Amino acid sequence: MELATEVAGITFKNPVLTASGTFGYGREAAELYDLSLLGGVMVKGVSREPWSGNPPIRIARAPGGMLNAIGLQNPGLEHFLTVDLPFLRDYDTKVIVNVVDHDEEGFLAVVRGVDGQRGVAAIELNISCPNVADGLLFSQDPDRAAGLVAKVRQATRLPLIVKISPNVTDPVGLGRACAQAGADALSAINTVLGMAIDVERRRPVIANRTGGLSGPAVKPVGLRIVYDLARALDIPVIGMGGIESGRDALEYLMAGARAVAVGTAVFRDPLAPPRIIGELERELEAAGFASVGEAWAAANPDARRRTQDA
C-alpha cells in the first residue's frame, strides 16, 4: 500500500498528521509512541510573544465532542525556536508551524522567525481561531485574509497553508482569496463556534462564553467544506474535523483531502494517530485502493476532473 502523499511540495510518508492545538509540541505524546510514525505534526499555535490563554473554565462537554476556549496559550516564538523545535527535529516527521498573532505585524514577525529554521516543513496560518478576541478578524473578510497571505508570501519561501474557518458564510470564497494571494494549500476545518450553558450557575460553562466545537460531531461539517474546497480550487487541502478512525480518514481523502489531521480524538485515545495510520491502510485496501492517491477525491468527481484538465 502506497501511503505517501504530497501536499504543497512536501512529501508526507503517510497522510496522517496531528492537528494544531491538540498535541502541544509533541513532548507528551512522545512519552507514548515514536513521533516518527506520524506523517506530520502541526504544532500548537505560536505567537510573537508568550500568551497566557483565557481564564478557566476553558472546556465544556458536548455530545459527540467538546467545546474549548483555550485562547492560544503558548510560550511564544523564542521559546518555540530554542526549546520546542529542537525537540521535534529529532524525529523523522514533517513539522508544520501553526502561526498566530493579533495583527499583520505579529504574524510576519513569527513567520520571519520561523523561516530558514532547520526542521520546519511548512507554515500553517491560523486565521480561524474563534477563541481569541480578534481570532477571526482575517477570516471574516476574504480581502483582508488575502492581504495577510500576500504579505506572508513575500516573507518566506516555506510552503504556506492557510487554516480555514467553518464560521463564515463562504469558506470557498475565503479559500479562493487565499489561493490567489499565494497560499500553497488549505487546512480545514478549525472548530465550530458554539456554547454550553450551566443551569445551576446561570451562565455559560466556559468563561470566554463561547468555545469551539470539535470531535465526531463536526465531521459532517468538515467533510462538506473539504469537498467544496477541493471541488472549486486547484490547491490541495488537508482535512480535519472529527477524525477518530481510519474509516473517517478515508472519508476525508475521498472527499478531496490530500492528507488529514487528527485532533480531539487524542484526548479520548492518546494513541489515535498511530492507530489511525494502521486502520487507514486496511480501509484503503478493503475499498480497493492501491494508494492514497487513488482514494483522493474518489467521491468528488468534479475535483478529479479539474486535475485531469490541468
Add this chain to the structure above:
Amino acid sequence: MRPQDVRVVERLQPAPDCVELVLEFPQDEEPEPGQFYMLSAGDGRDTYLPRPLSFFRTFSPRRMSFLFRVVGPGTAALGRLRPRDRLQAMGPLGHGFPLPERPLRAALVGGGVGVPPLWSLGRALRQRGCEVIALIGARTRFGLLGQAELQGLGIEVRTATDDGSRGHHGPVTDLLGETGADAVVACGPEPMLRAVQAFAERTRLQDTYLALEAAMACGYGVCLGCAVERKSPDPELGAYGTYARVCREGPVFRWDEVKL
C-alpha cells in the same frame, strides 16, 4: 502513563448517588497517592471526553477502586458499568502528594467526593509512622464518604455537615484549628480549598497541600484545558506562565502556589 484496557470486578454503591468501581488492570500499577486516571466508558456519543478520577483504595498491584458521584453523562456512563464490563483507563497521571521524611501529625481534609485521594495518602503516612486525623465534610450525613475505610487504616475521623445532620454543624475546615497538625492535605470543592488556603496563610503552616479538580479534556498535558492561575509565575515564561496545568504540574499544589 499509558492507556489501558481495564475490567470492572466489583461495583459498590456507598451512597445513593455515588458509585465505587473496583477495576482490574492488565499490569501491575503503582500510582502515587494523589495521582489520577482518565476513565472512559461507552462509545463516546453522549460524552466524548474521558473523566479524570483519583484512585481510591488499592487492593493488590493490579486492583484499585474509583469512587465518584454521578453528576453528568460521563459519570453516568461509568456508573452504569457492571462487573466484567471493560473500559479504558489512561494513567497514572500528574504529580501526587509529597511524603514527609520524618513522622509528623497530618490532618487530611476531604469534602464530598474529594475523599478518595486521601485514603492512599493516609495509608502511606501511617506506614511512615505519622499520626493522621481525617476531617470529612459533606452537605448532609448521606454525603459523608470514606469514613469506615479511613478508620480501617487506624485513622481518627471527625465529621462535619452543612445541615448538622452529623458531626460538626458547619464547614469541615472549622475543625482544622483543634487538630494541632504539622501538615494539612485537602481535596474537595473550591470554597473548602479556599478556606484551607486561608487557614494556612493565617497559621503559616507551609506544609499545606491541595489536590485540585478541573475541567479537563486530555489529562496528559496537551489540551491546556485545565488551567489554574499561579500565584507567582516564573518571570522567564512571560504571560505563558500565568496558568499551570492541573493535570501535569498538579493535581497537587502547595497552598501558596495557586489562586483559587
